[in-house]
Amino acid sequence: MSNSPDGHTKENPYHSELLVNRLMTEGSDKETRHFELSLKSSGLEYLPGDSLGVHPLNCQDAVADLLSAIGFSGKEEIELGEDTVLLGDALSTRLACTVLSRMQIKKFNEIAQASQLEDLLKSENKQSLADYLWGRELIDLFLEFPQQGLSASQFASLLRPLAPRLYSIASSLSAHPDEVHLTVAIVRYESHGRKRQGVCSSYLADRVGETVPCYLHGNKNFKLPEDPETPIIMVGPGTGIAPFRAFVEERLATGAKGKNWLFFGDRSHAHDYLYGEEWEARRKDGILQGLDLAWSRDQEEKVYVQHKMLERGAELWAWLQEGAVFYVCGDAFRMAKDVDQALRQIACTEGSLSEEDAATWVRSLQREKRYLKDVY
Numbered sequence: 001m002s003n004s005p006d007g008h009t010k011e012n013p014y015h016s017e018l019l020v021n022r023l024m025t026e027g028s029d030k031e032t033r034h035f036e037l038s039l040k041s042s043g044l045e046y047l048p049g050d051s052l053g054v055h056p057l058n059c060q061d062a063v064a065d066l067l068s069a070i071g072f073s074g075k076e077e078i079e080l081g082e083d084t085v086l087l088g089d090a091l092s093t094r095l096a097c098t099v100l101s102r103m104q105i106k107k108f109n110e111i112a113q114a115s116q117l118e119d120l121l122k123s124e125n126k127q128s129l130a131d132y133l134w135g136r137e138l139i140d141l142f143l144e145f146p147q148q149g150l151s152a153s154q155f156a157s158l159l160r161p162l163a164p165r166l167y168s169i170a171s172s173l174s175a176h177p178d179e180v181h182l183t184v185a186i187v188r189y190e191s192h193g194r195k196r197q198g199v200c201s202s203y204l205a206d207r208v209g210e211t212v213p214c215y216l217h218g219n220k221n222f223k224l225p226e227d228p229e230t231p232i233i234m235v236g237p238g239t240g241i242a243p244f245r246a247f248v249e250e251r252l253a254t255g256a257k258g259k260n261w262l263f264f265g266d267r268s269h270a271h272d273y274l275y276g277e278e279w280e281a282r283r284k285d286g287i288l289q290g291l292d293l294a295w296s297r298d299q300e301e302k303v304y305v306q307h308k309m310l311e312r313g314a315e316l317w318a319w320l321q322e323g324a325v326f327y328v329c330g331d332a333f334r335m336a337k338d339v340d341q342a343l344r345q346i347a348c349t350e351g352s353l354s355e356e357d358a359a360t361w362v363r364s365l366q367r368e369k370r371y372l373k374d375v376y
């Protein structure tokens, strides 16, 4: 990854033209979109495995709802850093006004003094606090515990700056000069009687103007092997597929001879096969020697990528013995842990290792940088 001569960085983002915003999951109850952004004249360059940071704007409806819940018009003046700005403008462009944290509840309760919140903040009530936070946003706090007499500055002091979000890059510059592609799951859900949406994913889906403020975020720990002949195994369910599209495009464009094996999974084959046509084409032209697909909702019982790994355990073990690099991308909380467990299980059954030796072997893969993760 390199930054441009103009010095585009997180603090000084490049305003990239949005070229494509395409729904990839027609007919699914999940919304995953493919985006293409232009890097023309930016001087920005990236490598497969890098991420793109996107600076979103808040949704106007969410800002209006929050202002009305607190009883402000948005025309109140507040100090933000060195600037004096209108509260409404600050909420639209500079402050995080949805996602709720423990720290915010703590600060809020210095003013509200609510005994229910006091209890939730106690160290022994961590799980209750997590349950309370799940599906609630800042607005819920003000609706549940109305605060009369709060000043606009007091309110603004509860808010954190609006943070950019990272997205794994789904393209290779060799295949798409001057472009960067993303694969984004749009966060939309309903909770406590309100429709909600993720700030940045819904910004990309619904609210971008002509350009998207963005910057490159390198990841030197998630790269293709230096030797183009090294085999690679890629496990990327859901949006975890993104960097592997970049990897395979790069290997195709550069004529890399190493074998490639992809494990992909999502809800249904009919509606959620992200980049399906590309994978089928790569299987036909021999770039993908392995393509295993796990559709979790096409049958009664769940089928996940780790189940496919276990089915192909002998071959997977053989690839790893040949020196393959093993990559995982996507959900950190459940999937990556289960994939790790499957890898250990394969070492026990196919390599006849004890559980302890399998754990040591997995650690050695990590040390040798042959087990790489991009999980979130």
Ligand SMILES: Cc1cc2nc3c(=O)[nH]c(=O)nc-3n(C[C@H](O)[C@H](O)[C@H](O)COP(=O)(O)OP(=O)(O)OC[C@H]3O[C@@H](n4cnc5c(N)ncnc54)[C@H](O)[C@@H]3O)c2cc1C
Pocket (backbone or CB within 6 Å): 051, 098, 099, 134, 135, 136, 165, 166, 167, 168, 169, 183, 184, 185, 186, 187, 188, 189, 191, 197, 198, 199, 200, 201, 202, 239, 240, 242, 374, 375, 376
């Ligand atoms: C290195 C890295 C790479 C990433 N790559 C990708 C990628 O390629 N594609 C991709 O889509 N994302 C990716 N992400 C995640 C991405 O950065 C954002 O976190 C994601 O898009 C959500 O951001 P948001 O602003 O839309 O949602 P936010 O406004 O941040 O809201 C998300 C919050 O909403 C709440 N929430 C979400 N769903 C529910 C629900 N069903 N019920 C109740 N509460 C819920 C949770 O509190 C959650 O934390 C990556 C993250 C990292 C760190």
Ligand SMILES: NC(=O)c1ccc[n+]([C@@H]2O[C@H](COP(=O)([O-])OP(=O)(O)OC[C@H]3O[C@@H](n4cnc5c(N)ncnc54)[C@H](OP(=O)(O)O)[C@@H]3O)[C@@H](O)[C@H]2O)c1
Pocket (backbone or CB within 6 Å): 030, 032, 185, 186, 187, 188, 237, 238, 239, 240, 265, 266, 267, 295, 296, 297, 302, 304, 305, 306, 330, 331, 332, 333, 334, 335, 336, 338, 339
């Ligand atoms: N912490 C969280 O709650 C969390 C974590 C990651 C993503 N998400 C949400 O999901 C969306 C991102 O979607 P995504 O496309 O990246 O992924 P995803 O929708 O979470 O999952 C993609 C596929 O992985 C399956 N899966 C679920 N649990 C798994 C496990 N333990 N091991 C292996 N596979 C598993 C899913 O199956 P089933 O859905 O049928 O079980 C689905 O088929 C966002 O809207 C985000 O908010 C939430």
